[in-house]
Amino acid sequence: MFNNKSILITGGTGSFGQKFVDLITKKYKPSKIIIYSRDEMKQFQMQEKFSTEKFPNLRYFLGDVRDYNRIKLALKDVDYVVHAAALKQVPAAEYNPTEFIKTNIGGAENVIRASLENKVSKIIALSTDKAANPINLYGATKLVSDKLFIAANNYVGKEKSKFSVVRYGNVVGSRGSVVPYFMKLHEQNSSNFPITDLNMTRFWLSLDEGVNFVLKSFYRMVGGEIFVPKIPSTKIIDIATAINKNKKQKIIGIRPGEKIHETMCSKDESSKVLIFKDFIIILPTIVYFGTQNKNIMNLYKKNVNPLGEKGSKAKKEFEYNSKENEFLNVKQIRKKMLDYGYKI
Numbered sequence: 502m503f504n505n506k507s508i509l510i511t512g513g514t515g516s517f518g519q520k521f522v523d524l525i526t527k528k529y530k531p532s533k534i535i536i537y538s539r540d541e542m543k544q545f546q547m548q549e550k551f552s553t554e555k556f557p558n559l560r561y562f563l564g565d566v567r568d569y570n571r572i573k574l575a576l577k578d579v580d581y582v583v584h585a586a587a588l589k590q591v592p593a594a595e596y597n598p599t600e601f602i603k604t605n606i607g608g609a610e611n612v613i614r615a616s617l618e619n620k621v622s623k624i625i626a627l628s629t630d631k632a633a634n635p636i637n638l639y640g641a642t643k644l645v646s647d648k649l650f651i652a653a654n655n656y657v658g659k660e661k662s663k664f665s666v667v668r669y670g671n672v673v674g675s676r677g678s679v680v681p682y683f684m685k686l687h688e689q690n691s692s693n694f695p696i697t698d699l700n701m702t703r704f705w706l707s708l709d710e711g712v713n714f715v716l717k718s719f720y721r722m723v724g725g726e727i728f729v730p731k732i733p734s735t736k737i738i739d740i741a742t743a744i745n746k747n748k749k750q751k752i753i754g755i756r757p758g759e760k761i762h763e764t765m766c767s768k769d770e771s772s773k774v775l776i777f778k779d780f781i782i783i784l785p786t787i788v789y790f791g792t793q794n795k796n797i798m799n800l801y802k803k804n805v806n807p808l809g810e811k812g813s814k815a816k817k818e819f820e821y822n823s824k825e826n827e828f829l830n831v832k833q834i835r836k837k838m839l840d841y842g843y844k845i
Contacts, residue, residue: 502719503529509579510536511566511612512586514543516675517627520708521583522551522559525716533558537575538586539565566608573615583715584612584626584650587643589677591631594639595757605642606649613653613664620660623719626650628668628727630704630763630823633770637758647727651785654724663724668783670704670732670763670823672711674841679703679737683744684843693749694741701737701755702762702823705834706730707841714780721806725797727783729765734826735834743834744845766821774815775804781821782812 503525510518513536522534536559538544544561553559564571566586576582587605588594594601609626616624628647631640653664671678683694710730718728741750755761766774766781773784784801804812829837838845 503531505532506580507533507578508581509576510583510585512538514538514540514547515585516708517585519547521712524712526556531558533560535560535562535575537562537564566611567603569611572611573618576615576619576621580622582616582621582624591637591639591758592756594637598638601638601642606645609646609649613649617656617662620662622661624664625715625718626666628666630670630765632668633764634767636760651725654789663722665722665724666727667715667718668727668729668765669706669711672706672708674708683741687744693751695753696738696750697753697755698761699738700761702734704732704763704823705735705829706732721808723797723807725785729781731779733829734823735829739831739834743831762822762824764822768818768820771815771817771819774819775812776815777810777812
């Protein structure tokens with residue numbers, strides 16, 4: 502699918518973007534990969550690892566998703582888009598809501614409009630577990646973003662563009678993950694690990710798993726789906742113990758906007774949920790017009806996706822959350838972290 506194709510990733514200098522470039526260049530031979538981001542220093546640093554001499558199909562494009570004209574220009578002759586650009590820090594969103602709205606909602610709208618204008622074939626937007634039943638501003642902006650991308654399929658007309666969303670939890674080692682923070686404290690030999698709540702749980706997903714799930718979703722999508730991977734949960738206290746079982750854990754209380762447990766599929770979405778072996782699909786709540794409605798209705802009326810994978814309808818009030826889920830124990834967490842290359 503990706504061979505001889507042009508791919509653009511917004512927010513491409515982040516942890517996801519760098520892993521995306523690493524994996525896709527090993528598995529496929531795209532004609533062009535465009536790294537679209539607003540931070541010139543991060544682009545410079547990324548070029549030291551992924552130089553255009555070693556990766557001649559890489560292009561570094563400075564720009565902000567808030568700038569419609571710039572993203573429209575960057576998307577010329579692009580086949581596929583991964584929209585990863587976002588402001589993500591939950592407490593920061595509570596104090597700076599307007600900035601998050603401009604990037605996470607306004608930026609999403611710009612990517613959609615520019616993709617339609619350039620007749621991009623497939624677009625996947627990255628979402629978050631915080632978009633399901635959001636209680637914080639960040640989650641609320643990502644929920645709106647999800648709705649925008651799902652609704653965008655109604656504006657395609659006779660063109661080929663298809664829009665879908667991938668929603669998953671915290672990615673281990675990413676900017677929003679607690680793991681790098683705990684590792685820093687561990688390496689500095691600090692006196693304790695600050696724990697917000699003893700009962701707090703989070704989903705566990707590696708960068709490799711996240712990127713591979715997005716790549717697979719390009720094959721599975723017909724447009725309008727929210728794809729959710731089935732992944733294990735962890736307790737925050739177990740992550741701290743896995744890194745250093747001898748370090749004290751100090752309870753500091755929940756930060757602004759935080760949840761004790763995260764949700765990826767809420768009970769209110771259960772009527773639109775299809776459950777597959779290792780992933781879940783949330784179907785659109787709206788009816789599409791024209792060929793797009795025919796495509797998705799014909800495909801999923803038998804609960805089968807384009808790859809022939811068979812799913813089943815979720816039970817009434819089904820919910821997928823980090824509390825009622827399979828958990829990694831301390832030993833399993835530690836092994837995974839060692840496998841990822843962490844020195845603990």
